[in-house]
Amino acid sequence: MTNPNALLHRRDVVNELLRDRGDILVIAGLGAPNWDVSAAGDHANNFPLWGAMGAATMMGLGLALAQPKRKVLVITGDGEMLMSIGALATVAVEKPANLTIAVLDNERFGETGMQKTHTASGVDLAGIALAAGIRTSRTVRTMEQVREIRDLAHQGKGTVFALVKINPEALVFTLPPADGVILTTRFRQSVLGDEALYN
């Protein structure tokens, strides 16, 4: 029997968020969220970050504003989100209806030796997002709640923030292309068509 209090597994969460992904556009924060998104299937509509810690949420905003008819999903970690916590205020002000931010919160800096992040000491990112003005802000602990976030992300009827509490497990890396020009060009070609190649 499964323990209802057991923490979610990060790859199950990401697989569910990206189930039947359609034409949703994904920005993945550096580190494990990048590997998780890539493990769910490398895709031209993914932009997995290998650096630029703190970029994920604001890249999602710029993309959501540029492509208002597409849905944008940012999948990042608690450490990356904490580094760009002001971005939650900026996103809350801009209110992009087509942007969902899902933070995989293992309460750890996973890539550097599993040191505790601020969320391990009770800093509540979902509460901060809500207080900033993102009205749909949830702490997620069950796969049923993950499904709801997945559906909200695809509906695109308002900015969504989800803090998904996950097991601090270290998994095998699944690496997407590392070259920034490849990632940029294939993403732009997929979203904008071959015209993107000609600037």
Next chain:
Amino acid sequence: MAETTAKPNPASPPLPSWPDDVYRILKEAGVRQVGMVPDAGHSRLIRAFDADPETRLVTLTTEEEGVAMLAGAWLGGQRGVLLLQSSGVGNCINMLSLPAICHMPLLMLVTMRGDWGEFNPWQIPMGQGTQASLEAMGVIVTRADTPDDVAPTVWGAANLAFNTWRPAAVLIGQRVLGAKNFKELARK
């Protein structure tokens, strides 16, 4: 005793027209997203974009947010510009990895402090380090130090950024903007 008549002040040039020229150049370059942390030197340009329904003006909590936002905009097919003060360049350094490694255009218009006529010693370290910091991260830097030089310098940087897919910054010198003097303000 406070003087009641205005007298010529070398630190306060006449109302400049360059912000209107810069606005027109940025519109012609196709700029649709403007990220900014405000600076007095950019206020006229900010007002122009704020009144423009074609442009999204986004106030940032810190300047590196704008570097990331404009990278996302580029992925979605929109061009943008980042308006910031030289002190904010320091906040951007690691985020500049993103346009550098991805060969994305990034146009930064930087109003200088810690430059010509500065009165506030705290502005000096970052102001004097601005150009070297940007160049260390691979940003192509050009400077404008007279009002007439601002528009052509911005035009050139916009072309560099958007046609060669590189980060480019224009430093608008304090000699263009006029140096503040809080000591004078404190006496009033």
